[in-house]
Amino acid sequence: MLQLQALRENPEHIIERLSVKNFPAETIVAEILSLDRNRRETQKNLDDILAQGNQIARSVAQLFKEGKGSEAEGLKQASQELKARSKELTEKLAAMESELDELLVRLPNLPHPKVPLGKHAADNEVVASWGEFPVLPENALPHWELAAKYRLIDFELGAKVTGSGFPFYIGNGARLQRSLIAFFLDRAVDAGYTEYQTPLMVNEDSAYGTGQLPDKEGQMYVATGDNLYLIPTAEVPLTNIFRDTILREEDLPVQICAYSSCFRREAGSYGKDVRGLNRLHQFDKVEIVQVAHPDTSYENLEAMREHVSGLLKALNLPFRIVRLCGGDMSFASAMTYDFEVWSAAQQRWLEVSSVSNFESFQSNRMKLRFRETQGKVRLAHTLNGSALALPRIVAALLENNQTAGGIRIPDALVPYTGFQTIGDSL
Protein backbone atom coordinates (compact mmCIF):
# COMPACT_ATOMS: atom_id res chain seq x y z
CA MET A 1 0.00 0.00 0.00
CA LEU A 2 1.05 3.57 -0.55
CA GLN A 3 2.72 5.53 2.20
CA LEU A 4 0.47 7.93 4.01
CA GLN A 5 3.41 10.30 4.25
CA ALA A 6 3.54 10.56 0.45
CA LEU A 7 -0.16 11.31 0.27
CA ARG A 8 0.13 14.09 2.79
CA GLU A 9 3.07 15.66 1.04
CA ASN A 10 1.84 15.56 -2.51
CA PRO A 11 -1.71 14.32 -3.06
CA GLU A 12 -1.91 15.88 -6.55
CA HIS A 13 1.00 13.79 -7.69
CA ILE A 14 -0.63 10.60 -6.43
CA ILE A 15 -3.86 11.43 -8.24
CA GLU A 16 -2.03 12.26 -11.45
CA ARG A 17 0.01 9.04 -11.38
CA LEU A 18 -2.98 6.87 -10.61
CA SER A 19 -4.80 8.27 -13.59
CA VAL A 20 -2.22 6.39 -15.70
CA LYS A 21 -3.69 3.23 -14.21
CA ASN A 22 -7.14 4.59 -15.04
CA PHE A 23 -7.87 4.81 -11.36
CA PRO A 24 -9.90 7.85 -10.27
CA ALA A 25 -8.38 8.70 -6.90
CA GLU A 26 -9.60 12.23 -6.07
CA THR A 27 -12.42 11.25 -3.73
CA ILE A 28 -10.59 8.57 -1.87
CA VAL A 29 -7.46 10.68 -1.45
CA ALA A 30 -9.53 13.53 -0.05
CA GLU A 31 -11.22 11.13 2.35
CA ILE A 32 -7.89 9.77 3.47
CA LEU A 33 -6.45 13.20 4.12
CA SER A 34 -9.39 14.38 6.18
CA LEU A 35 -9.53 11.13 8.12
CA ASP A 36 -5.82 11.40 8.73
CA ARG A 37 -6.21 14.88 10.17
CA ASN A 38 -8.92 13.66 12.52
CA ARG A 39 -6.88 10.68 13.49
CA ARG A 40 -3.88 12.78 14.45
CA GLU A 41 -6.01 15.11 16.51
CA THR A 42 -7.59 12.17 18.31
CA GLN A 43 -4.22 10.64 18.94
CA LYS A 44 -2.92 13.88 20.38
CA ASN A 45 -5.88 14.04 22.77
CA LEU A 46 -5.41 10.44 23.79
CA ASP A 47 -1.69 10.84 24.34
CA ASP A 48 -2.28 13.90 26.52
CA ILE A 49 -4.78 12.04 28.67
CA LEU A 50 -2.51 9.05 29.04
CA ALA A 51 0.34 11.37 29.96
CA GLN A 52 -1.80 12.88 32.73
CA GLY A 53 -2.61 9.39 33.96
CA ASN A 54 1.05 8.48 34.08
CA GLN A 55 1.77 11.67 35.95
CA ILE A 56 -0.83 10.79 38.57
CA ALA A 57 0.56 7.30 38.98
CA ARG A 58 3.98 8.79 39.62
CA SER A 59 2.57 11.20 42.19
CA VAL A 60 0.78 8.40 43.99
CA ALA A 61 3.96 6.38 44.11
CA GLN A 62 5.78 9.36 45.56
CA LEU A 63 3.11 9.89 48.22
CA PHE A 64 3.25 6.26 49.30
CA LYS A 65 7.01 6.45 49.50
CA GLU A 66 6.69 9.43 51.84
CA GLY A 67 4.15 7.58 53.93
CA LYS A 68 1.30 9.88 52.93
CA GLY A 69 -0.81 7.22 51.28
CA SER A 70 -4.03 8.71 52.52
CA GLU A 71 -3.47 11.82 50.42
CA ALA A 72 -3.56 9.72 47.29
CA GLU A 73 -7.32 9.13 47.37
CA GLY A 74 -8.25 12.24 45.41
CA LEU A 75 -5.69 11.40 42.77
CA LYS A 76 -7.05 7.92 42.40
CA GLN A 77 -10.44 9.41 41.69
CA ALA A 78 -9.00 11.69 39.00
CA SER A 79 -7.25 8.76 37.42
CA GLN A 80 -10.47 6.80 37.17
CA GLU A 81 -12.06 9.58 35.21
CA LEU A 82 -9.13 9.84 32.85
CA LYS A 83 -9.31 6.16 32.30
CA ALA A 84 -12.90 6.30 31.14
CA ARG A 85 -12.07 9.02 28.64
CA SER A 86 -8.97 7.28 27.39
CA LYS A 87 -10.88 4.08 26.79
CA GLU A 88 -13.40 5.94 24.70
CA LEU A 89 -10.67 7.66 22.69
CA THR A 90 -8.72 4.45 22.24
CA GLU A 91 -11.73 2.82 20.63
CA LYS A 92 -12.34 5.84 18.46
CA LEU A 93 -8.72 5.88 17.37
CA ALA A 94 -8.71 2.19 16.56
CA ALA A 95 -11.83 2.64 14.44
CA MET A 96 -10.23 5.55 12.59
CA GLU A 97 -7.05 3.62 11.98
CA SER A 98 -8.81 0.64 10.51
CA GLU A 99 -10.97 2.88 8.36
CA LEU A 100 -7.87 4.69 7.16
CA ASP A 101 -6.21 1.39 6.43
CA GLU A 102 -9.19 0.19 4.42
CA LEU A 103 -9.03 3.30 2.29
CA LEU A 104 -5.28 3.14 1.78
CA VAL A 105 -5.45 -0.50 0.79
CA ARG A 106 -7.81 0.40 -2.04
CA LEU A 107 -5.27 2.62 -3.78
CA PRO A 108 -3.12 0.81 -6.36
CA ASN A 109 0.60 1.35 -6.63
CA LEU A 110 1.87 4.30 -8.63
CA PRO A 111 3.18 3.40 -12.08
CA HIS A 112 6.76 4.30 -12.94
CA PRO A 113 7.12 7.31 -15.30
CA LYS A 114 8.15 4.99 -18.14
CA VAL A 115 4.90 3.06 -17.99
CA PRO A 116 2.94 3.79 -21.17
CA LEU A 117 -0.60 5.12 -21.09
CA GLY A 118 -3.25 2.70 -22.14
CA LYS A 119 -6.22 0.59 -21.24
CA HIS A 120 -5.69 -2.82 -22.77
CA ALA A 121 -3.04 -5.33 -23.66
CA ALA A 122 -3.03 -3.77 -27.12
CA ASP A 123 -1.52 -0.63 -25.62
CA ASN A 124 1.48 -2.44 -24.17
CA GLU A 125 4.88 -1.47 -25.46
CA VAL A 126 7.00 -4.15 -27.13
CA VAL A 127 10.51 -3.45 -25.85
CA ALA A 128 12.41 -6.45 -27.22
CA SER A 129 11.99 -9.55 -29.31
CA TRP A 130 14.18 -12.52 -30.07
CA GLY A 131 14.26 -15.60 -32.25
CA GLU A 132 12.50 -16.64 -35.43
CA PHE A 133 9.15 -18.28 -35.91
CA PRO A 134 9.71 -21.94 -36.71
CA VAL A 135 8.43 -23.43 -39.95
CA LEU A 136 6.19 -26.31 -38.99
CA PRO A 137 5.57 -29.46 -41.00
CA GLU A 138 2.31 -30.11 -42.84
CA ASN A 139 -0.47 -31.11 -40.49
CA ALA A 140 1.18 -29.47 -37.48
CA LEU A 141 -0.76 -30.11 -34.29
CA PRO A 142 -1.57 -27.92 -31.29
CA HIS A 143 0.07 -29.06 -28.09
CA TRP A 144 -3.01 -30.73 -26.63
CA GLU A 145 -3.13 -33.05 -29.59
CA LEU A 146 0.59 -33.69 -29.43
CA ALA A 147 0.23 -34.39 -25.71
CA ALA A 148 -2.42 -36.98 -26.45
CA LYS A 149 -0.61 -38.46 -29.44
CA TYR A 150 2.56 -39.14 -27.46
CA ARG A 151 0.69 -39.77 -24.19
CA LEU A 152 2.47 -36.98 -22.30
CA ILE A 153 -0.46 -35.32 -20.58
CA ASP A 154 -3.94 -36.60 -19.76
CA PHE A 155 -6.47 -33.83 -19.21
CA GLU A 156 -9.52 -36.11 -19.04
CA LEU A 157 -7.93 -38.20 -16.32
CA GLY A 158 -7.31 -35.06 -14.30
CA ALA A 159 -10.91 -34.01 -14.78
CA LYS A 160 -12.06 -37.39 -13.52
CA VAL A 161 -9.84 -37.47 -10.45
CA THR A 162 -9.97 -33.80 -9.51
CA GLY A 163 -11.57 -31.49 -12.02
CA SER A 164 -10.97 -29.53 -15.18
CA GLY A 165 -7.64 -27.73 -15.12
CA PHE A 166 -5.81 -30.36 -13.08
CA PRO A 167 -3.98 -32.52 -15.63
CA PHE A 168 -1.87 -35.61 -15.13
CA TYR A 169 1.60 -35.62 -16.66
CA ILE A 170 2.72 -39.05 -17.72
CA GLY A 171 5.94 -40.78 -18.72
CA ASN A 172 8.11 -38.47 -20.79
CA GLY A 173 5.61 -35.69 -20.13
CA ALA A 174 6.25 -35.97 -16.41
CA ARG A 175 9.94 -36.30 -17.07
CA LEU A 176 9.89 -33.15 -19.17
CA GLN A 177 8.24 -31.24 -16.33
CA ARG A 178 10.84 -32.43 -13.85
CA SER A 179 13.62 -31.52 -16.27
CA LEU A 180 12.36 -28.00 -16.77
CA ILE A 181 12.04 -27.44 -13.04
CA ALA A 182 15.58 -28.65 -12.42
CA PHE A 183 16.90 -26.61 -15.33
CA PHE A 184 15.23 -23.41 -14.18
CA LEU A 185 16.35 -23.89 -10.59
CA ASP A 186 19.93 -24.58 -11.60
CA ARG A 187 20.03 -21.45 -13.70
CA ALA A 188 18.58 -19.37 -10.88
CA VAL A 189 21.09 -20.72 -8.40
CA ASP A 190 23.89 -20.00 -10.89
CA ALA A 191 22.61 -16.44 -11.12
CA GLY A 192 22.97 -16.02 -7.37
CA TYR A 193 19.51 -16.91 -6.11
CA THR A 194 19.25 -19.07 -3.01
CA GLU A 195 16.90 -21.99 -3.49
CA TYR A 196 13.97 -22.40 -1.12
CA GLN A 197 11.21 -24.92 -0.71
CA THR A 198 8.21 -23.18 0.73
CA PRO A 199 4.90 -24.07 2.30
CA LEU A 200 2.17 -24.41 -0.32
CA MET A 201 -0.41 -22.93 2.02
CA VAL A 202 -0.21 -19.60 3.79
CA ASN A 203 -2.16 -17.85 6.51
CA GLU A 204 -4.26 -14.75 6.19
CA ASP A 205 -1.52 -12.33 7.23
CA SER A 206 0.68 -13.55 4.42
CA ALA A 207 -2.09 -13.28 1.85
CA TYR A 208 -2.53 -9.67 2.93
CA GLY A 209 1.18 -9.02 2.92
CA THR A 210 1.58 -9.64 -0.79
CA GLY A 211 -1.80 -8.22 -1.67
CA GLN A 212 -3.82 -11.31 -2.62
CA LEU A 213 -6.20 -10.19 0.08
CA PRO A 214 -8.43 -8.34 0.31
CA ASP A 215 -9.24 -7.74 -3.34
CA LYS A 216 -8.14 -10.94 -5.08
CA GLU A 217 -9.77 -13.28 -2.65
CA GLY A 218 -11.51 -15.22 -5.38
CA GLN A 219 -8.22 -16.12 -7.00
CA MET A 220 -7.19 -18.44 -4.21
CA TYR A 221 -8.38 -21.81 -3.00
CA VAL A 222 -9.15 -21.70 0.71
CA ALA A 223 -8.91 -24.48 3.26
CA THR A 224 -11.79 -23.14 5.32
CA GLY A 225 -11.37 -25.59 8.16
CA ASP A 226 -7.98 -24.12 9.01
CA ASN A 227 -8.26 -20.72 7.37
CA LEU A 228 -5.29 -21.35 5.10
CA TYR A 229 -4.88 -20.35 1.47
CA LEU A 230 -3.30 -22.43 -1.26
CA ILE A 231 -0.62 -20.27 -2.80
CA PRO A 232 -1.30 -18.86 -6.28
CA THR A 233 2.46 -18.35 -6.67
CA ALA A 234 5.61 -18.94 -4.61
CA GLU A 235 5.92 -15.17 -4.48
CA VAL A 236 3.54 -15.25 -1.54
CA PRO A 237 5.58 -17.40 0.86
CA LEU A 238 8.91 -16.12 -0.50
CA THR A 239 8.12 -12.46 -0.03
CA ASN A 240 6.41 -12.98 3.32
CA ILE A 241 9.63 -14.43 4.70
CA PHE A 242 10.58 -10.80 5.17
CA ARG A 243 7.36 -9.60 6.74
CA ASP A 244 8.09 -7.46 9.81
CA THR A 245 11.83 -7.52 9.41
CA ILE A 246 14.62 -4.99 9.27
CA LEU A 247 17.50 -6.11 7.09
CA ARG A 248 21.01 -4.76 7.10
CA GLU A 249 21.90 -2.59 4.15
CA GLU A 250 24.80 -4.87 3.24
CA ASP A 251 22.39 -7.81 2.94
CA LEU A 252 20.73 -6.19 -0.08
CA PRO A 253 19.84 -7.31 -2.58
CA VAL A 254 18.43 -10.54 -1.21
CA GLN A 255 17.94 -12.98 -4.07
CA ILE A 256 15.87 -16.10 -3.54
CA CYS A 257 14.01 -18.56 -5.71
CA ALA A 258 11.66 -21.47 -5.35
CA TYR A 259 9.90 -24.08 -7.36
CA SER A 260 6.32 -24.62 -6.33
CA SER A 261 3.01 -25.82 -7.53
CA CYS A 262 0.61 -22.90 -7.93
CA PHE A 263 -3.13 -22.98 -7.44
CA ARG A 264 -5.53 -20.57 -9.09
CA ARG A 265 -9.27 -20.65 -9.18
CA GLU A 266 -9.50 -18.24 -12.13
CA ALA A 267 -13.26 -18.54 -12.43
CA GLY A 268 -12.96 -17.91 -16.11
CA SER A 269 -13.91 -18.56 -19.64
CA TYR A 270 -13.81 -21.70 -21.69
CA GLY A 271 -12.86 -22.11 -25.31
CA LYS A 272 -9.79 -22.34 -27.43
CA ASP A 273 -7.89 -19.67 -25.50
CA VAL A 274 -7.84 -21.80 -22.39
CA ARG A 275 -7.53 -25.20 -24.02
CA GLY A 276 -4.83 -27.63 -23.06
CA LEU A 277 -2.04 -26.05 -21.07
CA ASN A 278 -3.02 -22.47 -21.81
CA ARG A 279 -4.69 -22.01 -18.47
CA LEU A 280 -4.81 -24.39 -15.52
CA HIS A 281 -5.95 -24.45 -11.92
CA GLN A 282 -2.75 -26.14 -10.82
CA PHE A 283 0.57 -25.61 -12.49
CA ASP A 284 4.28 -25.53 -11.75
CA LYS A 285 6.52 -22.53 -11.66
CA VAL A 286 9.97 -21.42 -10.61
CA GLU A 287 9.78 -17.98 -9.07
CA ILE A 288 12.58 -15.52 -8.42
CA VAL A 289 12.30 -12.80 -5.78
CA GLN A 290 14.54 -9.92 -4.83
CA VAL A 291 14.52 -7.56 -1.90
CA ALA A 292 16.41 -4.58 -3.20
CA HIS A 293 17.81 -1.23 -2.20
CA PRO A 294 15.32 1.46 -3.27
CA ASP A 295 18.03 3.49 -4.99
CA THR A 296 18.95 0.70 -7.37
CA SER A 297 15.88 -1.49 -7.67
CA TYR A 298 15.40 -0.77 -11.36
CA GLU A 299 18.84 -2.14 -12.07
CA ASN A 300 17.71 -5.28 -10.29
CA LEU A 301 14.60 -5.35 -12.44
CA GLU A 302 16.74 -5.21 -15.58
CA ALA A 303 18.93 -8.00 -14.23
CA MET A 304 15.87 -10.16 -13.70
CA ARG A 305 14.71 -9.38 -17.21
CA GLU A 306 18.10 -10.53 -18.51
CA HIS A 307 17.88 -13.71 -16.48
CA VAL A 308 14.49 -14.64 -17.88
CA SER A 309 15.58 -13.76 -21.41
CA GLY A 310 18.53 -16.10 -20.97
CA LEU A 311 16.25 -18.99 -20.08
CA LEU A 312 14.10 -18.55 -23.17
CA LYS A 313 17.15 -18.21 -25.41
CA ALA A 314 18.60 -21.38 -23.94
CA LEU A 315 15.37 -23.17 -24.79
CA ASN A 316 15.43 -21.58 -28.24
CA LEU A 317 11.90 -20.27 -27.95
CA PRO A 318 11.05 -17.12 -29.93
CA PHE A 319 9.76 -14.50 -27.54
CA ARG A 320 9.05 -10.84 -27.08
CA ILE A 321 9.08 -8.63 -24.03
CA VAL A 322 6.35 -6.09 -23.46
CA ARG A 323 6.20 -3.33 -20.94
CA LEU A 324 2.67 -3.32 -19.62
CA CYS A 325 0.65 -0.17 -19.97
CA GLY A 326 -1.04 1.43 -16.98
CA GLY A 327 -4.35 -0.26 -17.59
CA ASP A 328 -2.91 -3.75 -17.96
CA MET A 329 -0.66 -3.66 -14.91
CA SER A 330 -1.40 -5.35 -11.66
CA PHE A 331 -2.63 -3.48 -8.63
CA ALA A 332 0.66 -3.69 -6.75
CA SER A 333 3.16 -3.19 -9.54
CA ALA A 334 5.11 -0.05 -10.44
CA MET A 335 6.53 -1.57 -13.61
CA THR A 336 6.01 -4.94 -15.23
CA TYR A 337 7.63 -6.74 -18.13
CA ASP A 338 5.67 -9.61 -19.57
CA PHE A 339 7.46 -12.30 -21.53
CA GLU A 340 5.49 -13.89 -24.33
CA VAL A 341 6.53 -16.98 -26.20
CA TRP A 342 5.43 -17.76 -29.73
CA SER A 343 3.23 -20.80 -29.84
CA ALA A 344 3.68 -21.88 -33.42
CA ALA A 345 0.73 -24.21 -33.89
CA GLN A 346 -1.73 -21.98 -32.11
CA GLN A 347 -0.22 -19.01 -33.92
CA ARG A 348 -0.35 -16.82 -30.83
CA TRP A 349 1.78 -15.31 -28.09
CA LEU A 350 1.60 -16.98 -24.70
CA GLU A 351 2.55 -15.16 -21.53
CA VAL A 352 5.15 -17.23 -19.70
CA SER A 353 6.63 -14.74 -17.29
CA SER A 354 5.85 -11.50 -15.60
CA VAL A 355 8.65 -9.57 -13.96
CA SER A 356 7.72 -6.68 -11.71
CA ASN A 357 9.12 -4.05 -9.44
CA PHE A 358 6.70 -3.30 -6.61
CA GLU A 359 8.95 -0.62 -5.16
CA SER A 360 7.81 -0.07 -1.57
CA PHE A 361 4.17 -1.01 -2.14
CA GLN A 362 4.41 -4.52 -0.69
CA SER A 363 7.11 -3.68 1.82
CA ASN A 364 5.05 -0.86 3.29
CA ARG A 365 2.22 -3.21 4.10
CA MET A 366 4.61 -5.93 5.23
CA LYS A 367 6.90 -3.59 7.16
CA LEU A 368 9.93 -4.85 5.29
CA ARG A 369 12.72 -2.38 5.99
CA PHE A 370 16.47 -2.10 6.06
CA ARG A 371 18.82 -0.06 8.16
CA GLU A 372 21.09 2.34 6.35
CA THR A 373 24.65 2.61 7.54
CA GLN A 374 23.80 5.95 9.13
CA GLY A 375 21.17 4.12 11.16
CA LYS A 376 18.08 5.38 9.38
CA VAL A 377 15.39 2.81 8.67
CA ARG A 378 13.86 2.75 5.18
CA LEU A 379 11.39 0.60 3.31
CA ALA A 380 13.05 -1.85 0.95
CA HIS A 381 11.86 -2.55 -2.58
CA THR A 382 10.50 -5.93 -3.61
CA LEU A 383 10.66 -7.48 -7.06
CA ASN A 384 9.62 -10.79 -8.44
CA GLY A 385 9.32 -12.72 -11.64
CA SER A 386 8.47 -16.09 -13.02
CA ALA A 387 11.51 -17.96 -14.22
CA LEU A 388 9.50 -19.66 -15.54
CA ALA A 389 5.93 -20.91 -15.54
CA LEU A 390 5.92 -24.41 -17.00
CA PRO A 391 2.69 -25.13 -18.84
CA ARG A 392 2.95 -22.61 -21.62
CA ILE A 393 6.64 -23.32 -21.99
CA VAL A 394 5.75 -26.96 -22.49
CA ALA A 395 3.04 -25.96 -24.94
CA ALA A 396 5.49 -23.92 -27.01
CA LEU A 397 8.22 -26.56 -26.80
CA LEU A 398 5.91 -29.26 -28.08
CA GLU A 399 4.40 -27.20 -30.85
CA ASN A 400 7.51 -25.40 -32.07
CA ASN A 401 9.74 -28.45 -32.08
CA GLN A 402 7.38 -30.92 -33.68
CA THR A 403 8.57 -32.77 -36.75
CA ALA A 404 7.05 -35.48 -38.83
CA GLY A 405 8.93 -38.03 -36.74
CA GLY A 406 8.53 -36.61 -33.24
CA ILE A 407 9.36 -33.72 -30.96
CA ARG A 408 12.89 -32.45 -30.56
CA ILE A 409 14.14 -31.54 -27.08
CA PRO A 410 16.30 -28.38 -26.94
CA ASP A 411 19.98 -29.17 -26.38
CA ALA A 412 20.11 -27.33 -23.06
CA LEU A 413 17.45 -29.64 -21.69
CA VAL A 414 18.80 -32.97 -22.89
CA PRO A 415 21.14 -33.45 -19.90
CA TYR A 416 18.02 -33.27 -17.75
CA THR A 417 15.58 -35.32 -19.81
CA GLY A 418 18.02 -38.00 -20.82
CA PHE A 419 16.31 -38.16 -24.21
CA GLN A 420 16.66 -36.02 -27.31
CA THR A 421 13.28 -36.61 -28.84
CA ILE A 422 9.76 -37.56 -27.97
CA GLY A 423 8.17 -39.89 -30.47
CA ASP A 424 8.88 -42.92 -32.55
CA SER A 425 11.92 -41.82 -34.50
CA LEU A 426 13.57 -38.95 -36.27
Next chain:
RNA sequence: GGAGAGAUGGCCGAGUGGUCGAAGGCGCGCGCCUGGAAAGUGCGUAUACCCCAAAAGGGUAUCGAGGGUUCGAAUCCCUCUCUCUCCGCCA
Protein backbone atom coordinates in the same frame (compact mmCIF):
# COMPACT_ATOMS: atom_id res chain seq x y z
C1' G B 1 -4.48 -36.22 20.42
C1' G B 2 -2.98 -36.43 26.28
C1' A B 3 0.36 -34.28 30.34
C1' G B 4 3.83 -30.61 31.79
C1' A B 5 7.22 -26.26 31.03
C1' G B 6 8.08 -21.82 28.67
C1' A B 7 7.83 -17.05 25.31
C1' U B 8 11.79 -10.37 27.73
C1' G B 9 15.73 -5.84 22.96
C1' G B 10 20.06 -8.20 16.91
C1' C B 11 21.53 -12.54 20.27
C1' C B 12 22.18 -14.58 25.45
C1' G B 13 20.02 -13.41 29.96
C1' A B 14 18.19 -10.76 34.84
C1' G B 15 13.82 -8.76 36.62
C1' U B 16 7.86 -11.21 39.82
C1' G B 17 3.24 -4.70 41.38
C1' G B 18 5.96 1.71 41.76
C1' U B 19 10.39 6.57 36.84
C1' C B 20 11.62 -0.73 34.00
C1' G B 21 12.10 0.75 27.33
C1' A B 22 13.81 -2.75 30.78
C1' A B 23 20.34 -4.79 34.90
C1' G B 24 24.49 -7.58 33.00
C1' G B 25 26.92 -9.86 28.94
C1' C B 26 27.74 -10.74 23.63
C1' G B 27 27.45 -8.41 19.01
C1' C B 28 27.55 -3.76 16.40
C1' G B 29 29.03 1.75 15.80
C1' C B 30 32.19 5.92 17.20
C1' G B 31 36.45 7.46 20.18
C1' C B 32 40.91 6.70 23.39
C1' C B 33 45.17 3.66 23.85
C1' U B 34 48.99 1.30 19.87
C1' G B 35 54.08 1.90 14.95
C1' G B 36 49.74 -1.32 13.43
C1' A B 37 46.49 -4.88 15.49
C1' A B 38 44.63 -7.69 19.67
C1' A B 39 43.64 -6.82 24.65
C1' G B 40 42.06 -2.84 27.61
C1' U B 41 39.02 1.44 28.10
C1' G B 42 35.04 5.57 27.36
C1' C B 43 30.53 6.67 24.96
C1' G B 44 26.52 5.10 22.01
C1' U B 45 23.31 1.22 20.13
C1' A B 46 14.75 -1.02 19.51
C1' U B 47 10.34 0.17 16.68
C1' A B 48 5.87 2.80 15.53
C1' C B 49 2.76 6.96 16.01
C1' C B 50 2.14 12.05 17.62
C1' C B 51 3.71 17.45 18.98
C1' C B 52 7.49 20.89 16.86
C1' A B 53 8.63 24.29 9.79
C1' A B 54 13.25 21.31 10.61
C1' A B 55 16.99 20.10 14.09
C1' A B 56 17.14 19.96 19.24
C1' G B 57 13.63 18.50 22.50
C1' G B 58 9.14 16.29 24.22
C1' G B 59 4.61 12.90 24.58
C1' U B 60 2.29 7.97 23.85
C1' A B 61 2.47 2.79 22.93
C1' U B 62 5.12 -1.84 22.63
C1' C B 63 8.60 -7.40 27.42
C1' G B 64 4.42 -13.68 22.12
C1' A B 65 -1.09 -11.63 20.84
C1' G B 66 -5.75 -9.90 22.84
C1' G B 67 -8.72 -8.72 27.09
C1' G B 68 -9.08 -7.81 32.60
C1' U B 69 -7.64 -6.28 37.91
C1' U B 70 -5.03 -1.75 39.93
C1' C B 71 -3.83 5.12 41.12
C1' G B 72 0.19 2.13 38.75
C1' A B 73 1.49 -4.33 35.20
C1' A B 74 7.29 -7.28 31.97
C1' U B 75 5.55 -8.76 36.97
C1' C B 76 -1.32 -10.69 39.16
C1' C B 77 -5.96 -12.96 36.45
C1' C B 78 -8.53 -14.84 31.78
C1' U B 79 -8.43 -16.28 26.48
C1' C B 80 -5.58 -17.36 22.22
C1' U B 81 -1.02 -18.40 19.37
C1' C B 82 3.66 -20.46 19.17
C1' U B 83 8.04 -23.22 21.16
C1' C B 84 10.21 -27.15 24.13
C1' U B 85 9.93 -32.03 27.02
C1' C B 86 7.38 -36.75 27.86
C1' C B 87 3.43 -40.18 26.05
C1' G B 88 0.34 -41.77 21.83
C1' C B 89 -0.02 -41.90 16.42
C1' C B 90 2.66 -41.54 11.92
C1' A B 91 5.54 -40.76 5.98
